Amino acid sequence: MAESQRRWRASCPNCGAPVEFASAASASAVCGFCRSTLLRDGDTLSRIGQSAEIFDDYSPLQLGATGRWMGAGFAVVGRVQRGSELGNWNEWHLLFDADGTPRVAWLSEDNGQFVLSFEAPLDEAPPPAPQVGQPLTLAGQHWQVAAVIQATVRAAEGELPRVPQDGGVVELRNERDEVGALEHRQDLSFVWSVGRPVQLAELALQGLRTTAEGDSIAEARFKGRAIGCPSCGAPLEPQLAQTKSMVCAQCNAVVDLPEGDAKALGFTAQSPGQPPLIPLGRSGSLPDASGKPQTWQVVGYQERCDIPEDAEDEQSFWREYLLFNRLAGFAFLVDTQEGWSLVQTLTGAPIPSRKGATWKGRAYDQRWTYQAKTTHVLGEFYWPVRLDDRVQVTDFASADGQFLLSREQQGPEVTWSAGRTLPAATVQKAFGLATAPAATFTRDAAAFNAGGAKLLVYLFFGLFVLLLLGALLRACASDDCQQYKTSFGENSNEYRQCRANTRGSGVYIPSGGSYGGYSSGGGSHK
Incomplete structure (x- = not known):
């Protein structure tokens, strides 16, 4: 075990591979070699479970990327992939360390956009049964309830502030263009965060993923992803990293794109219809x-x-x-x-x-x-x-x-x-x-x-x-x-x-x- 500056390093108790923590505030990590979920307690690491493999969704972000926001630097140190009946999404763990004080932040996907949120204390009991579309007062602010869902942890990687758990998520929005997220965890604790929309270009990101040809995957187009249409077998080649559904140009089937390189199975047939103007x-x-x-x-x-x-x-x-x-x-x-x-x-x-x-x-x-x-x-x-x-x-x-x-x-x-x-x-x-x-x-x-x-x-x-x-x-x-x-x-x-x-x-x-x-x-x- 060794400590260099503020970083803390130990061996995975399952496979012996090195596991590094960039922040003393981080309590959990996923071993990059054996996928063990690890819990940190002081100078001790213990294995408490196994994380599923991260599915490759062609996000432009990756562990180790860095950036700046409002004059403060951050590093991308972890990721949680969640899912619900509304689809799957990423929550990237960002470590801000201004003036020696670490701040826990998340960069999440939101209806084709990105939201940067910071965790904050909540000095009141969360509402017992919020209703979608109804007003709500929380943390001294007025909100509208935008979603009430049960979110499942699909996979995780890197360094995290706590062990990820399944649980309910209440999403709140207000007229100041803010997004509030109240996560109810299985251990009966809850996590409160508040964020705003951002564009990736505003974050001065460095170290983004690139394609085999060296192009930044943050660009609109990317190469290398080809999936066979489950209806007619024609190749589907999505042009956007965010694409989750597309229509086969050969047979007009509506196809749900799989996670990573898996085979596409589900599709819905439709007639050719009138060409768009x-x-x-x-x-x-x-x-x-x-x-x-x-x-x-x-x-x-x-x-x-x-x-x-x-x-x-x-x-x-x-x-x-x-x-x-x-x-x-x-x-x-x-x-x-x-x-x-x-x-x-x-x-x-x-x-x-x-x-x-x-x-x-x-x-x-x-x-x-x-x-x-x-x-x-x-x-x-x-x-x-x-x-x-x-x-x-x-x-x-x-x-x-x-x-x-x-x-x-x-x-x-x-x-x-x-x-x-x-x-x-x-x-x-x-x-x-x-x-x-x-x-x-x-x-x-x-x-x-x-x-x-x-x-x-x-x-x-x-x-x-x-x-x-x-x-x-x-x-x-x-x-x-x-x-x-x-x-x-x-x-x-x-x-x-x-x-x-x-x-x-x-x-x-x-x-x-x-x-x-x-x-x-x-x-x-x-």
Whole structure:
């Protein structure tokens, strides 16, 4: 046994390999040779169990990487891989050692983003039974309960502040863009931490993983991962390190990607469907949530619709393009009957109000609440995609209709997202779609401007135009649904729905109620 500076080193009691602790505050480690879970008690190491093998998920981080945050340096010294019904995620243990005082921090995955959290004392009893979506006061702050889950430890490696255990996790969010996590452990203790979203570029990381070709795995693309499609056998070659589901280009099967190099087993068959207006892989420049222009690449595409409460109600359909930027993360470009918008998942949670919600000082009025489901997908996704996934959605808009909020609840998790409308010409120019049919890009978001009399004017004017167009089309012996055929395609949901409604009644008038799901549609926890 030897001690050098603040590091402490001992031999694994199971295999004799060296085990090193960078911090005196760390109480546990996993032997890198035999995978034994070790407990440190003073100068003694004891073996208390066996950790499973870490599954290779192509994270850009690795043990030994270093970085800086708010002027303080840190090192990546450990990792816990957890899982639940919402998917699997990493929690990287960061050791900050400013002024000789170690601080326990975690860098965790959160809906395609990263959250940096610091552990803190909690001088009060945790709430007995928090409910998802409800307000909660804890540690002197007001929160919204975003998730209540049972998390399982899949594997661990390196140096940890305590032995990892299965247990319940209550995730909290607030209007300051903070994330609170309350972990209930099997030994009846609990751990409280508070964090904020960060981008990897802000952390000045050094020592990230690289591919065999020497490229940083933090880049959008990486090489070497190829999996056979379990439906047709064609090779699946995901282009993003975060991809957890993708669609086979050969047979259109939706495939859950395995952990590491395991064989993919699960898939869901689907028909080819209508090609997306913006091709997968296409890049374009659009502003992010802060208004800063970013180059986004289309990596995924999904079609969704609402689920009418009454059989006589019309359905609304929309499309979501999953966009990726290495520094800004993920965003959604949403195409609805009313127009286009760009939205991103929030780390925090808006404040509920009498008429709707408030976020970043801006008031939003509640518009519609409905159930939505996913009907068709293409490309890659950072969460496990499921056809026919159903979520409860509530949409909000600012008074001028330019800013949007959406709340989605699926099972034990609530996800908020925010964004703003985009002129159709901006989308067309950004992605170089000059050859697309003009009618496709005339769906500007004028209907979002839902302030009092303006909304009525738009509705009556729109109704008049639709009736007039219907009459003209019938008079010319043409298709009553030509406008949907031109804008969305002959095989689109809008056109098929229109045809079904005009067989006995003439003109189809869309419900126009839904914005379309402005959130991740099932993004994995953490």
